[in-house]
Amino acid sequence: MKKLTFSAMLLALWCGIISSAFSQPTQPPEITCFESRKGASEVVRRDLQPGWPNVKCSPKTGAVLWWGDPFDGTVPMGDMPTVENFPTGKAVVKPRSEKIALMPMCAVACHNGVGPKFNPPKLPTSKMPTPIPTMAAMVPDLQNLQHGGGRIWCLDCHHTNQRNKLVDNFGNPVSFDQPQLLCGKCHGDKMRDWRDGIHGKRIGEWASTGKKRWFTCTECHNPHNVQDGARNRGFPQIAPEVPPQLPWGMKDAKHELRHGVSH
Amino acid sequence: MGVAALMTQSDDVKATVEWAEQFQGNYRLMTAAEKAEARARLERRYSAQYSKKVTVDTSEALPGVLMGYALNIRKCIGCRRCVNACVEENNQSRGKNPGERIEWIQVLRMERGEFSKEKMNEGYPEGLGIQVGGNAYTPAGQVLEGQYHYEPALVPEKDATYMPIACMQCEKPPCVKVCPVRTTYREADGPVVIDYNWCIGCRMCMGACPYWARRINLTTPVLPKAEMNPVTHYLGNRPRMRGVVEKCHWCLQRTRQGRYPACVEVCPVGARKFGNLLDPQSEVSLILARKNVFRLKAELNTFPKFFYFYD
Numbered sequence A: 001m002k003k004l005t006f007s008a009m010l011l012a013l014w015c016g017i018i019s020s021a022f023s024q025p026t027q028p029p030e031i032t033c034f035e036s037r038k039g040a041s042e043v044v045r046r047d048l049q050p051g052w053p054n055v056k057c058s059p060k061t062g063a064v065l066w067w068g069d070p071f072d073g074t075v076p077m078g079d080m081p082t083v084e085n086f087p088t089g090k091a092v093v094k095p096r097s098e099k100i101a102l103m104p105m106c107a108v109a110c111h112n113g114v115g116p117k118f119n120p121p122k123l124p125t126s127k128m129p130t131p132i133p134t135m136a137a138m139v140p141d142l143q144n145l146q147h148g149g150g151r152i153w154c155l156d157c158h159h160t161n162q163r164n165k166l167v168d169n170f171g172n173p174v175s176f177d178q179p180q181l182l183c184g185k186c187h188g189d190k191m192r193d194w195r196d197g198i199h200g201k202r203i204g205e206w207a208s209t210g211k212k213r214w215f216t217c218t219e220c221h222n223p224h225n226v227q228d229g230a231r232n233r234g235f236p237q238i239a240p241e242v243p244p245q246l247p248w249g250m251k252d253a254k255h256e257l258r259h260g261v262s263h
Numbered sequence B: 001m002g003v004a005a006l007m008t009q010s011d012d013v014k015a016t017v018e019w020a021e022q023f024q025g026n027y028r029l030m031t032a033a034e035k036a037e038a039r040a041r042l043e044r045r046y047s048a049q050y051s052k053k054v055t056v057d058t059s060e061a062l063p064g065v066l067m068g069y070a071l072n073i074r075k076c077i078g079c080r081r082c083v084n085a086c087v088e089e090n091n092q093s094r095g096k097n098p099g100e101r102i103e104w105i106q107v108l109r110m111e112r113g114e115f116s117k118e119k120m121n122e123g124y125p126e127g128l129g130i131q132v133g134g135n136a137y138t139p140a141g142q143v144l145e146g147q148y149h150y151e152p153a154l155v156p157e158k159d160a161t162y163m164p165i166a167c168m169q170c171e172k173p174p175c176v177k178v179c180p181v182r183t184t185y186r187e188a189d190g191p192v193v194i195d196y197n198w199c200i201g202c203r204m205c206m207g208a209c210p211y212w213a214r215r216i217n218l219t220t221p222v223l224p225k226a227e228m229n230p231v232t233h234y235l236g237n238r239p240r241m242r243g244v245v246e247k248c249h250w251c252l253q254r255t256r257q258g259r260y261p262a263c264v265e266v267c268p269v270g271a272r273k274f275g276n277l278l279d280p281q282s283e284v285s286l287i288l289a290r291k292n293v294f295r296l297k298a299e300l301n302t303f304p305k306f307f308y309f310y311d
Helices: A002-023 A103-110 A133-138 A140-144 A188-195 A255-259 B002-007 B013-021 B032-050 B081-089 B174-178 B204-208 B262-266 B283-290
Strands: A032-034 A042-044 A047-049 A055-057 A064-067 A091-093 A202-204 A212-214 B055-057 B067-072 B106-111 B160-165 B184-186 B192-194 B231-233 B272-276 B292-294 B306-310
Touching: A064 B081, A064 B262, A133 A140, B013 B032, B032 B055, B067 B283, B081 B106, B081 B262, B174 B184, B174 B204, B262 B272, B272 B283, B283 B306
Parallel strands: A091 A212, B055 B231, B067 B306
Antiparallel strands: A032 A042, A055 A064, A202 A212, B067 B272, B106 B160, B184 B192, B292 B306
């Protein structure tokens, strides 16, 4: 008798669990989309208010098409050679160093400065890139590093002892959140244009004194892949969004090749 | 439906509001009280129609501001994110059937030709489409007037350049000159706008515009509730009706509140720039001072406030 009661209770309990599991509303799938290019900063779609998402993503390419709040997840840019009289606190960036998956390991696991060949530090005298199988597996672009036409190598940009940092002209470490301090060493003209808002991308308020989110160099450019044979500009090739709808009665777009735009 | 709603004291928000809209004046001639009334009416109607809280901004032109736009044509990679961002922001029709999708920005793809001294005396180019650029005998520069239904796997393509065009917000707009009902006009801070309620759909402006910037809703606009942008402006992105002309207005609902237009924010290469031409420190003023700038069809004396530049 006791056994029967026990099994009945167990059955009731099991039914309860199952029914509660089924009664829960199904969660919408989490959508992550990239902001400027794949491999740089990403954002998870969520609702800021009912009917007002933080971003809208392209169903075709997965790129962000629209920002509800341009300052979501940003921090003050900090010290930077800004435009004269640019109000402090109005320049923000999205921190990237926390997002790079391997970054916490770099200065600990391998590049801790106390490896067999690095104690005392003994660096190669030649600047010819040396094949490093472990790094090549993690960053495939290093197989053919063409930055600077092959004239520069890893330690021209990465700090010798602190591999989770970049390096400026004086050997001081530079955060991955401020790559412009590194890139401006060679690309001074672009740095000036970027600082004045002519080069690169900024979102937020358009007034020259407005609050803006600045996109730093590496959010748009991949420094390890700067010369791609198939493209003709300093930006990696990406998939385009959907083309416009064809006019009434037009089956394909071949007419454009013969007659130009139909206006 | 409107008459019936009025006669029967119906609760149908859409019907009663549409009836009231028929009797409102031209937006430019409305008093402040009439504008507030029209705004409240529209907010009520759109909120009911799209099941979310919709705001209709009626803010006036900003003092001391002349909006300007600049586009770096050497940067553009033809990815069309601006086109789609514009559709998302401005509540354009986005149906699947022919004629139901409206885009205000066109990205033209142009093929690169070649120029060589040896070909100078050869005959007219054959099989290359319309020649634009170069001389009469050799297709130099661009060999096609432009494609905009291009669909390669990856952009930018090696032998192509891209040229986005949209409304140039002319200082002397031909579309305003021809409008028989004076529904379209130029705001004091730059953009050319349309009072959709007064548009009769005659399409004179579409014929007059030398930049192919205007579109008409020939079908009833398809705008899903979930995708509707609830932050709107009366002269900007509020949902349009069938049979009216619409066009780019530099996202008035954003720019009047200080934010960049949607196409500027979304451009992945930062080719698009927006700012106040009267502010010497603004991005556009600095571009005009420093870069090589031209305007499209400058010979037509429309004086666009949209500038193309290259480094």
